[in-house]
Amino acid sequence: MRTVTLPPTWTTAAARAAGISRATLRSTRFVRLSHDLYVQLDDAVHQHERLRLLADALPPDAAFSHATAAEVLDAPVDPAPLPHVALTPRRVLPQRADLVVHTRRLADDDVTVHRGLRVTSGAQAFLDLAGELWPWDLVAVGDALLRAGHVSTDRLDERLARAHRVRGVVRARECAPLLSSLAMSRPESLMRYWLVRSDLPDPQPQVPVRDRWGRVVAHGDLGYEHWKVLLEYEGRQHADREQFGRDVDRYSLMAADGWLVLRFAAGHVGGPRLVVDRTRRALTSRGWHPAAS
Structure with a gap:
């Protein structure tokens, strides 16, 4: 043979x-x-290798986009059932049942290469996902892209400024000012978004906690330095024995210096009501009232 x-x-x-x-x-x-x-x-x-091999069969102008690009850039999105690909508009658009194909006229800055894959830039991925995600999820994606250095505020502003009549651009422009590179996880981003959109004061991310001598001994995920209220999200990593011991020590330091710490877990961040209600009660107990904000 x-x-x-x-x-x-x-x-x-x-x-x-x-x-x-x-x-x-x-x-x-x-x-x-x-x-x-x-x-x-x-x-x-694995998924990255699968995309790399699939890229060999795509046209040279193709770039992975939308949720696929966000996943490659390590933003918190649910994996897309099918890879999303952006192609330059042409007379006959390739139709493939195994891909979700989008037409995009992308500038050079709208495409990048990350880990060997040609993908849409962080700013372009943020804009593309704005038409598909809830605002709080979009902020979580934007926070992650900003934190990882895949987008800057100037670059995002520039991309949104020329996004005329693009689906989702209104939502993208509303959410862009809310992004923060200081958010360390998706739940932190969600909690911050819900609090900013409530009638409560805007929380500060990564609040420094100082001891009696003014030394920074810890940082809170979110908080209000004026009222000494902190919000902490406890992810799975906090179940680790050594991490648990460090957390106990950190929370003891915070309490000893007068901080009220609200601790949240996965079951608490399914929606805004519980987070906003408990934060309101904590702030009220520390002397905040609506007129003060």
């Missing part, structure tokens, strides 16, 4: 030419990346 050396990815026709039957292609030795694109499964194919 004639042997053909296959590239990293190949079509059904190339596989048949190499003597690989359809039955073999359907075995667990191979992974179908798309409708007619296969790769041999020597090792587990």
Whole structure:
């Protein structure tokens, strides 16, 4: 049988030419990346590697976009069921059941290469997702992109300024001023958004906690330095034994210096009501009242 050396990815026709039957292609030795694109499964194919291989079959102007771009840039989004790709408008747009294809006239600054993948920039991904996400989720994505250095406030403002009649641009422009590079996690971003949008004072991210000598001994996720109220989100990492011990010490220091610490977990951030209500009660107990803000 004639042997053909296959590239990293190949079509059904190339596989048949190499003597690989359809039955073999359907075995667990191979992974179908798309409708007619296969790769041999020597090792587990994770999402990033899958996208890298899929990129070999895309046109040169293609860039992964929307949730796929945000995922590559490590922003907190749910993985897209199908990869999203942006293409320059053309007379006949490629139609593929295994991709979500968007037409975009992208400037050079609207595309970047990250970890070997051509993706839309942080600013472009933020704009694209503005038409799909709730405002609080969009702020969480923007915070993560800003924190990781994938976008700057100036770059985002520039991109939104030329986004005329683009779906989601109104929401993007409303959310952009709320972004902060100091938010360390998605739940922190959600809590900050809900509090900023409430009638309570705007919280400060990463509030410094000082001891009696004025030394910074800790930082709170969110808080109000004037009223000495802090909000802390407890993620899974806080269940680690060593981390738990550090948290106990940190909370003791905060309490010893007069801070009231509200602790929240995953079950508390499903919506704004609980976070806003408990923060309101804490602030009221420390002397805040609506007229003061």
